[in-house]
Amino acid sequence: xxxxxxxxxxxxxxxxxxxxxxxxxxxxxxxxxxxxxxxxxxxxxxxxxxxxxxxxxxxxxxxxxxxxxxxxxxxxxxxxxxxxxxxxxxxxxxxxxxxxxxxxxxxxxxxxxxxxxxxxxxxxxxxxxxxxxxxxxxxxxxxxxxxxxxxxxxxxxxxxxxxxxxxxxxxxxxxxx
Amino acid sequence: xxxxxxxxxxxxxxxxxxxxxxxxxxxxxxxxxxxxxxxxxxxxxxxxxxxxxxxxxxxxxxxxxxxxxxxxxxxxxxxxxxxxxxxxxxxxxxxxxxxxxxxxxxxxxxxxxxxxxxxxxxxxxxxxxxxxxxxxxxxxxxxxxxxxxxxxxxxxxxxxxxxxxxxxxxxxxxxxx
Amino acid sequence: xxxxxxxxxxxxxxxxxxxxxxxxxxxxxxxxxxxxxxxxxxxxxxxxxxxxxxxxxxxxxxxxxxxxxxxxxxxxxxxxxxxxxxxxxxxxxxxxxxxxxxxxxxxxxxxxxxxxxxxxxxxxxxxxxxxxxxxxxxxxxxxxxxxxxxxxxxxxxxxxxxxxxxxxxxxxxxxxx
Amino acid sequence: xxxxxxxxxxxxxxxxxxxxxxxxxxxxxxxxxxxxxxxxxxxxxxxxxxxxxxxxxxxxxxxxxxxxxxxxxxxxxxxxxxxxxxxxxxxxxxxxxxxxxxxxxxxxxxxxxxxxxxxxxxxxxxxxxxxxxxxxxxxxxxxxxxxxxxxxxxxxxxxxxxxxxxxxxxxxxxxxx
Numbered sequence: 001x002x003x004x005x006x007x008x009x010x011x012x013x014x015x016x017x018x019x020x021x022x023x024x025x026x027x028x029x030x031x032x033x034x035x036x037x038x039x040x041x042x043x044x045x046x047x048x049x050x051x052x053x054x055x056x057x058x059x060x061x062x063x064x065x066x067x068x069x070x071x072x073x074x075x076x077x078x079x080x081x082x083x084x085x086x087x088x089x090x091x092x093x094x095x096x097x098x099x100x101x102x103x104x105x106x107x108x109x110x111x112x113x114x115x116x117x118x119x120x121x122x123x124x125x126x127x128x129x130x131x132x133x134x135x136x137x138x139x140x141x142x143x144x145x146x147x148x149x150x151x152x153x154x155x156x157x158x159x160x161x162x163x164x165x166x167x168x169x170x171x172x173x174x175x176x177x
Numbered sequence: 178x179x180x181x182x183x184x185x186x187x188x189x190x191x192x193x194x195x196x197x198x199x200x201x202x203x204x205x206x207x208x209x210x211x212x213x214x215x216x217x218x219x220x221x222x223x224x225x226x227x228x229x230x231x232x233x234x235x236x237x238x239x240x241x242x243x244x245x246x247x248x249x250x251x252x253x254x255x256x257x258x259x260x261x262x263x264x265x266x267x268x269x270x271x272x273x274x275x276x277x278x279x280x281x282x283x284x285x286x287x288x289x290x291x292x293x294x295x296x297x298x299x300x301x302x303x304x305x306x307x308x309x310x311x312x313x314x315x316x317x318x319x320x321x322x323x324x325x326x327x328x329x330x331x332x333x334x335x336x337x338x339x340x341x342x343x344x345x346x347x348x349x350x351x352x353x354x
Numbered sequence: 355x356x357x358x359x360x361x362x363x364x365x366x367x368x369x370x371x372x373x374x375x376x377x378x379x380x381x382x383x384x385x386x387x388x389x390x391x392x393x394x395x396x397x398x399x400x401x402x403x404x405x406x407x408x409x410x411x412x413x414x415x416x417x418x419x420x421x422x423x424x425x426x427x428x429x430x431x432x433x434x435x436x437x438x439x440x441x442x443x444x445x446x447x448x449x450x451x452x453x454x455x456x457x458x459x460x461x462x463x464x465x466x467x468x469x470x471x472x473x474x475x476x477x478x479x480x481x482x483x484x485x486x487x488x489x490x491x492x493x494x495x496x497x498x499x500x501x502x503x504x505x506x507x508x509x510x511x512x513x514x515x516x517x518x519x520x521x522x523x524x525x526x527x528x529x530x531x
Numbered sequence: 532x533x534x535x536x537x538x539x540x541x542x543x544x545x546x547x548x549x550x551x552x553x554x555x556x557x558x559x560x561x562x563x564x565x566x567x568x569x570x571x572x573x574x575x576x577x578x579x580x581x582x583x584x585x586x587x588x589x590x591x592x593x594x595x596x597x598x599x600x601x602x603x604x605x606x607x608x609x610x611x612x613x614x615x616x617x618x619x620x621x622x623x624x625x626x627x628x629x630x631x632x633x634x635x636x637x638x639x640x641x642x643x644x645x646x647x648x649x650x651x652x653x654x655x656x657x658x659x660x661x662x663x664x665x666x667x668x669x670x671x672x673x674x675x676x677x678x679x680x681x682x683x684x685x686x687x688x689x690x691x692x693x694x695x696x697x698x699x700x701x702x703x704x705x706x707x708x
Contacts, residue, residue: 018660018663018664021222021664030221030229032219032220033219033220038215038218043207070207070264074209074262074263075209078257078258078262079255081257081258084254086250131696132548132552132696132697134555135399138399164660165660166660166662167659198488199485201488305376306372306519306520308375308519309369310372311378311576342482344482375576378575379575379577384574384575384598384601384602386606392572392573395569396564396569397563398555398561406561428563428614428616429563431612432612432616433609435611435612435613436606436608437605441605441606
């Protein structure tokens with residue numbers, strides 16, 4: 001089955017988005033890059049400061065409410081429909097719920113060729129990159145580094161600790177069919 | 178039929194996005210804001226500088242190629258699927274092709290309750306706001322002010338020339354069923 | 355004395371930055387746009403979340419600590435030096451301390467031709483624009499609308515409630531000598 | 532002489548800004564981060580598209596005109612004045628003119644303690660990071676990688692090819708007196 005969706009899952013500052021942009025550059029055909037950041041930007045501003053929406057704890061922990069989950073469910077259906085309509089999609093995700101998050105995408109993507117990719121980075125290195133970016137809530141990188149991979153199954157995993165985004169992208173692109 | 182999609186169509190710097198954010202604040206329920214800017218951000222960087230993608234002329238004219246149209250078709254299908262899955266969507270659009278652009282959305286949105294809204298602004302005022310924003314290609318506002326409305330049919334029209342975004346949003350929200 | 359600095363003071367979402375960009379477009383010669391947003395972006399990320407730096411209250415109130423004041427004092431000296439070195443500068447400011455804030459700039463700008471401009475906007479209108487922008491802490495516009503003008507003296511005042519940024523810019527530019 | 536200014540010079544996508552933010556996090560006292568990006572943002576929009584201002588060639592080459600140089604001269608004077616007023620400043624620069632660019636800063640910074648730091652990155656690696664960032668003119672990284680260091684003298688050099696921003700920042704911070 002032709003690969004139509006590449007799901008990149010990894011913690012904050014693990015390097016997913018950089019890999020995704022390199023994938024867009026090296027893959028044949030044109031792929032869209034959509035992810036949890038796109039979804040959050042599309043939500044009402046009020047969702048980002050309420051129990052219904054997204055909460056950022058002082059230690060970098062992230063919680064999402066029922067309002068977020070409802071919009072997210074429709075979003076996932078829509079991204080799956082884009083793939084069925086013929087677009088290639090790189091999904092840049094943070095599975096805060098681990099295996100349960102993956103299950104939500106798996107249900108929506110039935111019948112679509114998906115490549116599941118784990119993006120890892122040592123917690124200390126990701127925390128340094130979080131500081132270097134300067135616009136992220138401190139602590140998110142360390143808090144999410146392992147948590148987002150719990151119980152998730154992958155077709156392949158890459159590690160940005162000692163490997164550039166472009167190298168990771170080439171390894172992933174070689175697995176696209 | 179319950180309104181699930183509000184399509185705001187207007188030229189660059191006509192004030193669509195401001196109205197869209199106010200709609201998200203005043204409408205009951207949570208609505209997603211998606212638009213042509215979301216789509217362009219999701220495209221490969223290379224699309225923004227090639228004949229296949231988007232071209233910005235020195236006079237503010239915008240052209241899109243066949244690669245753009247293919248990804249856009251899948252995008253529109255996906256946004257329609259999000260609405261069918263139960264999310265309310267504010268679509269922030271620039272119908273460069275006028276009636277032909279509207280037809281593409283109408284086909285995808287069959288069976289979905291849609292409110293079609295024209296967002297107008299006097300060309301000279303929009304051009305001034307383009308300068309005030311400072312990050313847009315000069316000339317786009319004037320070039321698109323009338324063009325994007327050619328042959329398009331609306332449920333209602335608002336004019337931001339002398340009316341604030343919030344006022345326009347309240348007028349539109351009153352028509353949502 | 356030739357005008358070298360134009361200080362625009364107004365509350366959040368009063369339209370200062372839009373006027374500043376229009377001023378850059380209509381003034382003869384090239385002017386730099388520098389302001390409190392430039393300074394805040396230049397500060398360490400940690401300053402934005404500590405008692406030493408900037409605090410944003412739940413009601414839109416803003417407080418600044420002693421660490422902020424020290425860097426700001428050096429910043430003001432530097433901006434004054436740029437003007438003395440021959441550059442025209444539009445300063446985009448929010449005088450949280452009213453007259454006391456103005457005094458800090460007056461001391462540094464001794465011997466420099468300055469045009470002091472108050473930028474006003476009705477609190478309700480500014481609050482609507484804050485919602486339309488979507489990226490500001492709700493409540494800042496209303497909380498600052500009057501406060502920032504307390505005890506401040508101006509060469510001229512403009513009001514964006516019913517006047518476009520470009521119109522205000524032309525009024526101000528006519529007073530530059 | 533106490534270090535008041537740290538000048539980081541390197542090509543586009545060599546990692547200067549990431550190092551600068553890490554420096555702000557690890558240095559004692561609060562330092563401002565100012566650089567050529569701050570200056571360009573402060574310039575009139577028109578400067579970015581004219582012979583007087585900045586030009587970006589199709590191959591990633593960058594040229595600056597006489598209007599740019601005039602504003603830059605005043606800017607440099609102002610940054611030096613901020614350091615003399617007691618602020619620590621990390622200057623994030625791209626010496627397009629090599630030794631001649633350094634000379635401009637040296638003249639303005641007379642009497643100020645400066646640490647000159649070269650930030651290097653292999654051209655191929657920097658080009659990959661440019662792709663990963665997705666918002667830079669392709670080709671700038673490769674075109675500037677060596678050029679910006681020609682004839683420039685440093686107190687120390689760091690190389691981000693195989694070293695994280697945070698590691699480089701710690702090496703630099705150890706040299707601040």
